[in-house]
Amino acid sequence: MMKKLLLCVLVLAVGLGVRAETSVWKVESDSSVLYLGGTFHLLRASDFPLPAEFDAAYADSDSLIFETDLGRLQDPSVQQLMMSKGSLDGETLADVLSPEVYEKLSTSCVKVGVPIEALKGFKPSLVIMTIAMMELQKLGISQEGVDMLFYSKGKQDGKEIGQLETVEEQIDFICSMGEGNEDEFVSHSIRDMDNTKEIILPMLAAWKSGNRSEMEKTITGEMKQDFPKIYKTLLVDRNNNWLPKIEVFFESTEKEFVLVGAGHLVGDDGILKKLEERGYKVEQLDSE
Numbered sequence: 001m002m003k004k005l006l007l008c009v010l011v012l013a014v015g016l017g018v019r020a021e022t023s024v025w026k027v028e029s030d031s032s033v034l035y036l037g038g039t040f041h042l043l044r045a046s047d048f049p050l051p052a053e054f055d056a057a058y059a060d061s062d063s064l065i066f067e068t069d070l071g072r073l074q075d076p077s078v079q080q081l082m083m084s085k086g087s088l089d090g091e092t093l094a095d096v097l098s099p100e101v102y103e104k105l106s107t108s109c110v111k112v113g114v115p116i117e118a119l120k121g122f123k124p125s126l127v128i129m130t131i132a133m134m135e136l137q138k139l140g141i142s143q144e145g146v147d148m149l150f151y152s153k154g155k156q157d158g159k160e161i162g163q164l165e166t167v168e169e170q171i172d173f174i175c176s177m178g179e180g181n182e183d184e185f186v187s188h189s190i191r192d193m194d195n196t197k198e199i200i201l202p203m204l205a206a207w208k209s210g211n212r213s214e215m216e217k218t219i220t221g222e223m224k225q226d227f228p229k230i231y232k233t234l235l236v237d238r239n240n241n242w243l244p245k246i247e248v249f250f251e252s253t254e255k256e257f258v259l260v261g262a263g264h265l266v267g268d269d270g271i272l273k274k275l276e277e278r279g280y281k282v283e284q285l286d287s288e
Contacts, residue, residue: 022051022210023262025272028281029250035061035285038262039146040207040214042136050146051208053285058150060256065161065249068170070151070163078167085175086126093120093127101183108190125177130187135196137192143182146261164242164260173234181229188226207262210284224267236269243274250280 023038033058040047058064071076088095093116094102105127105167106116118125136142154161178185192199199218206214214237242260250254265272278283 009087021216022285023055023207023234023265024051024053024057025209026057026283026285027275028111028283031149032169032253033248033256034246034249034256036265037146037257037259038098038265040204040209040262041143041145041147041257042133043145043204044069044140044142046140047204047208050149054143054146054150056285058153060255061159063256064093064154064165065148065160065162065246065256065258066151067260068165068167069165070147071155072167077201080248081168082171082175083122085171086123088121088123093122093124096124096182101186104190105186108193111139119263123175123179125175125179126184128178129174132189132193136192136241139197139200139258141200146162150257150259162256164245164258165238167208173238176233185227185230210286212266212270212272215262215265216270219263220267224269239264239269239271239274243271246271246275247278 027034027036037054037057039187073196093105098107102116109116109119109127112131116127118128151161162288174276187259200216202216206218207234220231220235223235242264246258249258263268267273272282
């Protein structure tokens with residue numbers, strides 16, 4: 001389950017004449033339109049090209065809005081900031097984890113070829129993210145995902161680019177995962193990393209199909225049930241912070257393409273339902 005959470009930091013077959021849906025929605029007010037696209041931050045080479053609806057929304061949009069400043073994320077100073085905020089400040093992993101859980105984490109680090117000694121000064125959230133990324137690479141999930149694809153394309157095409165939160169805010173969300181509940185956080189994460197393939201492939205299938213109920217089930221469902229505090233911090237609170245900013249876009253006749261992690265869109269706490277409840281017309285893009 002925690003693997004699904006980390007991928008939210010990190011997204012069908014179509015026959016002739018069959019309607020195919022995907023994770024792009026058109027949202028309309030009385031006088032304005034924007035697009036919402038659910039993203040995966042890392043993908044396999046085989047996941048490209050993306051469904052055509054992503055390109056259609058991009059072509060019809062004047063500007064792109066991402067979760068955070070993707071350009072700044074490439075700056076080495078941001079990596080330094082992540083390391084600083086992810087530091088245990090004088091403590092070590094052995095101080096914040098029980099001996100049993102520490103040993104499990106050490107074994108997981110050995111499996112991916114990173115000795116735990118190299119990571120002992122960092123918070124469990126940062127250590128888990130590091131080894132989770134290495135597990136994903138074993139499945140070929142190492143390509144830059146939807147966000148970076150359209151960020152690069154938008155820069156090249158001269159589109160206006162914005163974001164919903166600062167880099168600092170996003171780093172704080174990531175580094176706070178599991179605080180006060182480190183043993184359970186690490187134990188669940190390790191358990192799920194042993195089943196990475198069985199977890200990630202259904203998530204990708206649900207994302208590609210744009211099936212809202214399946215996306216909720218595979219991406220956020222267990223997180224909401226088993227880790228309500230993390231669910232609230234990473235999804236509910238951020239969605240509530242983003243909604244007023246998204247609604248401001250309807251005050252302009254320009255069209256925006258808002259691209260956020262797929263888990264933010266679905267479920268009772270998702271952006272799609274909240275916009276529907278506010279009276280906006282929400283229509284999923286599909287193709288024949």
